[in-house]
Every structure is written in structure tokens, then in C-alpha cells.
Amino acid sequence: MLDPTSPLKDFGDHLASPPLPVELKGLVYDTGGKRVINDANATIRSRRITGIMGPNGAGKSILLRLMHGLILPTNGEILWAGRQMDRAIGHQQAMVFQRPVLLRRSVAANVAHALGLRGIKRDKRAICVDEALRLAGLERHAAMPARVLSGGEQQRLCLARALSLEPNVLFLDEPTSSLDPASTLAIERLLLDAQRRGIKVILVTHDIGQARRLADDVMFLHHGRVLEHQDAQNFFDHPRSPELRAFLSGGLVL
Amino acid sequence: MTDFIDAFRTALGLIVTLNPDLVEILLLSLKVSLVAVVIASLLGFAIGGALAVYRFPGRSAVSAGLSALMGLPPVVAGLVVYLLLSNVGPLGVLQLLYTPTAMIIAQVVLVTPIIGALTRQACEDLLEEYDEQLRSLGASPSAIVTTLLWDGRYRLITAVLAGFGRAIAEVGAVMIVGGNIDHVTRTMTTAIALETSKGNIALALALGIVLLTIALAVNASLLWVQRFANRLAYA
Numbered sequence: 001m002l003d004p005t006s007p008l009k010d011f012g013d014h015l016a017s018p019p020l021p022v023e024l025k026g027l028v029y030d031t032g033g034k035r036v037i038n039d040a041n042a043t044i045r046s047r048r049i050t051g052i053m054g055p056n057g058a059g060k061s062i063l064l065r066l067m068h069g070l071i072l073p074t075n076g077e078i079l080w081a082g083r084q085m086d087r088a089i090g091h092q093q094a095m096v097f098q099r100p101v102l103l104r105r106s107v108a109a110n111v112a113h114a115l116g117l118r119g120i121k122r123d124k125r126a127i128c129v130d131e132a133l134r135l136a137g138l139e140r141h142a143a144m145p146a147r148v149l150s151g152g153e154q155q156r157l158c159l160a161r162a163l164s165l166e167p168n169v170l171f172l173d174e175p176t177s178s179l180d181p182a183s184t185l186a187i188e189r190l191l192l193d194a195q196r197r198g199i200k201v202i203l204v205t206h207d208i209g210q211a212r213r214l215a216d217d218v219m220f221l222h223h224g225r226v227l228e229h230q231d232a233q234n235f236f237d238h239p240r241s242p243e244l245r246a247f248l249s250g251g252l253v254l
Numbered sequence: 255m256t257d258f259i260d261a262f263r264t265a266l267g268l269i270v271t272l273n274p275d276l277v278e279i280l281l282l283s284l285k286v287s288l289v290a291v292v293i294a295s296l297l298g299f300a301i302g303g304a305l306a307v308y309r310f311p312g313r314s315a316v317s318a319g320l321s322a323l324m325g326l327p328p329v330v331a332g333l334v335v336y337l338l339l340s341n342v343g344p345l346g347v348l349q350l351l352y353t354p355t356a357m358i359i360a361q362v363v364l365v366t367p368i369i370g371a372l373t374r375q376a377c378e379d380l381l382e383e384y385d386e387q388l389r390s391l392g393a394s395p396s397a398i399v400t401t402l403l404w405d406g407r408y409r410l411i412t413a414v415l416a417g418f419g420r421a422i423a424e425v426g427a428v429m430i431v432g433g434n435i436d437h438v439t440r441t442m443t444t445a446i447a448l449e450t451s452k453g454n455i456a457l458a459l460a461l462g463i464v465l466l467t468i469a470l471a472v473n474a475s476l477l478w479v480q481r482f483a484n485r486l487a488y489a
Binding site for chain 1: 383384397401404407486487
């Protein structure tokens with residue numbers, strides 16, 4: 001059994017299991033005088049990919065940031081296997097943002113720096129970097145400035161960087177919203193691969209097709225509430241609320 | 255007009271033959287300003303980086319004050335350092351007045367706000383983009399500062415060059431605390447001021463040409479650094 005805080009030794013086998021279930025209890029978040037998350041309740045038990053969907057402004061990105069601990073709830077709580085979020089739990093998580101955030105350094109240095117911030121010793125970093133870049137198919141670009149990569153490659157690098165940290169929970173905020181189909185496919189493959197290695201993936205997506213392809217369970221967020229949360233098949237085939245039915249049929253959900 | 259042309263010819267002669275007086279003055283100027291800029295850079299990076307990242311009461315006032323000090327008149331910087339170092343001043347025992355060290359101190363006072371304010375701006379711009387990502391990666395505030403300083407390196411280089419341009423060209427501060435003593439504290443700018451008033455146009459002009467060349471070189475490097483950074487998408 002690997003020490004859960006150890007650097008990735010071998011990408012193949014894994015690793016501390018994610019602290020499940022995740023419980024959202026009466027979650028409220030106010031910002032700028034607006035209630036963006038309004039009494040959200042849910043329990044995520046699935047060890048596989050959880051999708052979060054909903055119209056614009058439903059609070060999807062905020063919910064992800066709350067779960068990752070980047071912002072603190074105004075009210076309510078999030079429990080990971082019964083525990084409040086803390087630094088140790090945060091250290092086992094990683095996040096990929098909608099717009100790739102890459103440092104003004106080489107491709108390899110972007111991964112190496114992230115490993116350094118997580119306290120991984122310098123001599124171990126090189127192996128981890130190579131492995132992460134190989135996994136994302138970016139090894140040929142290792143020495144290139146990260147910010148001259150194409151959009152798809154940049155997002156792949158962000159994902160590779162996140163995976164190199166060996167998280168047990170990985171958050172993604174619409175990672176493929178501005179990517180072409182080939183780049184989207186590459187990202188989705190990496191996500192399925194990550195899930196197979198035991199990483200809990202929580203994915204905000206706009207793309208119904210993507211949620212159908214990837215998600216084990218899906219949450220529908222509307223006006224800051226969790227309106228529905230079911231396994232993917234029921235979510236798409238038997239939506240209960242009129243809002244979700246409208247959302248899935250491509251209607252405008254207000 | 256012929257006087258002027260003669261003076262210009264003599265000036266070029268002084269430069270081409272590496273006139274010892276001219277070289278001595280040039281080297282002292284470079285030494286004072288380079289040392290001052292190195293010290294001011296270390297201070298400015300630390301102050302600017304910390305102001306961008308740490309949140310504390312009075313932070314915006316400090317930032318505004320630092321930016322305002324960018325326009326500090328050199329004579330005022332000189333005056334302040336003079337008062338500190340004069341025999342009756344708090345640092346009078348060090349007997350530093352009218353030494354190159356005093357000139358370095360005065361230029362540090364002058365240049366630190368420039369480098370500090372430019373560093374803060376560069377780091378704040380980067381932080382806007384990086385903040386969530388770095389916190390997601392678990393970076394401590396001090397790790398965030400060093401990350402921003404490194405990622406802002408091209409903008410910091412331009413800040414340092416701007417600081418050097420300011421230091422090498424100023425006359426007020428070094429004149430007051432240095433005293434323009436021959437072979438001791440005579441720099442290019444103080445020498446130009448003195449030689450011009452003495453009517454020794456040739457040496458003043460020669461020093462002026464050298465100074466102008468340095469200023470042009472600094473500005474050329476500024477452009478080159480920016481272009482290089484743009485090419486790597488690191489700007």
C-alpha cells in the first residue's frame with residue numbers, strides 16, 4: 001500500500017482511495033449581494049465520474065470551487081467521508097480550470113513546479129514530469145514554452161499537471177468548452193483512464209454528449225440548488241423535473 | 255559655432271583616446287549606479303512581490319505611497335540621505351557623507367520605489383490570472399511570491415533597466431551627498447554640471463555623449479527584452 005501523501009511512484013497502480021461519500025449539506029454561498037448557491041444538498045457516492053450540469057449562472061463553477069476549498073461557504077458544510085474539508089484533504093485534490101492557466105515556463109517546468117509546490121523533492125520530479133507528459137502525449141514538447149502550445153495541448157498539459165500530483169479527487173470546470181473534437185476526445189480518454197486508476201472525477205460540463213459518454217451519475221444544478229441527482233441513465237432517460245426535461249431537450253431553461 | 259565644432263572634436267578625441275579623467279569618472283558612475291540598482295532590485299522585488307500577495311491593513315496606502323515615490327525628485331532623495339548622514343544626523347557616526355557609499359545609498363532611495371512599484375504591478379497582473387490555480391496547487395503565500403517573481407522575470411528586467419536609466423542619469427542626489435569631489439565622488443552627471451559652468455565644454459560634451467550612448471543602450475535593451483518575451487508568449 002502506497003503512502004497516500006507520497007509522490008507518484010508508478011502511474012499504473014494506485015493509491016489512496018478518495019474520501020467518499022461527499023456530502024453537501026445546506027450549502028449556501030453569497031457573493032456580490034447575490035445568493036449563487038442556495039441550500040444545495042447532495043451525496044455523491046459514486047467512485048467514478050460525476051457530472052455537474054445546469055444552465056449558465058446555475059452555480060456550477062462556484063460549487064466546484066466550494067468543494068475544492070478555493071472559497072468558503074457562507075453557510076452549510078461539505079463533508080468528505082464525514083470530515084470537514086482541510087489542508088490534508090485539499091492536498092489530495094487537483095483542479096483543471098475552464099481556461100488553461102499555464103505558467104510562463106516550459107511545458108516540463110509547468111509540471112515540475114506544481115510538484116515542487118506539493119513538496120515533492122527535486123530528484124523525484126524529473127521522473128514524474130516525464131511520466132505525466134508521456135501520458136498526455138506532450139513529451140516532444142517538454143522544452144517548449146507552455147504558452148505557445150495550441151489550446152487543446154494547453155488544456156492537456158493542465159490535465160497532465162493535475163494528474164502528476166496523484167490526486168484522489170480531480171475537479172474539472174468545463175475543460176473542453178473551447179476545444180475541437182479531437183482535443184476533447186484526448187481529454188476524455190485521459191479522464192476515463194484516471195477514473196480507471198481510482199481517481200474520483202467531478203466534472204462540470206455543458207455538453208450533454210460528454211456527460212453521457214463519461215458520467216456515472218449526474219447532478220442538475222438550477223438557481224443554486226441541486227434539482228436532480230441520479231445515475232446517468234435515469235438522469236438522461238427519466239428526468240423528473242420540468243427544468244431538466246427542458247434542459248435536456250435543448251429548450252431554454254430560465 | 256566653430257567653437258562648438260572644436261569642442262565636439264576634442265570631445266570625440268577624449269572618448270577615442272580613452273582619456274584617463276573621463277574613464278575614471280565613467281567607471282565611478284557605473285559602479286555607483288550598478289551597485290545601487292542591484293540593492294534596489296533586491297529590495298524592490300521583495301517589497302513589490304509582498305505587496306501584491308499579502309493582505310494587511312494599510313496595504314493600498316503603502317502601494318499608493320510607493321507608486322508616488324516613483325516620481326521622487328533626486329534632489330529630495332539627496333537631501334533626505336544628506337540629513338541622515340550629516341554629522342548631526344542619526345547615521346552621522348558612520349562618516350559616510352561625501353563618499354561613493356553615500357551616493358549609492360541616495361540612489362537606492364531613489365530607485366527602490368521605481369523597481370518596487372513596477373514589480374508590484376507586474377505581480378498583481380500575474381496573480382489575477384494565477385491565483386486560483388496556485389491555491390489549488392497548495393502554494394503558500396511565500397511560494398506564490400517567488401512564483402510570480404519568476405514568471406514576471408521579463409517585466410522585472412525592464413523595471414531594473416528603468417531603474418538603472420534613472421540612476422545613471424540623475425544629478426541631484428549624487429551631487430548633494432557626494433559633493434562632486436575630484437577623483438572621489440565625481441560622476442558623469444556632476445562632472446557635466448561642473449565642467450559646463452567652468453566653460454570646459456569639451457569634457458562635458460564627451461561625458462554627455464557617453465551618457466547618451468548608455469541611455470540609448472538601456473532603451474534598446476528594454477525593447478529587445480520585450481520582443482523576446484513576446485516571442486515566447488511570456489510577456
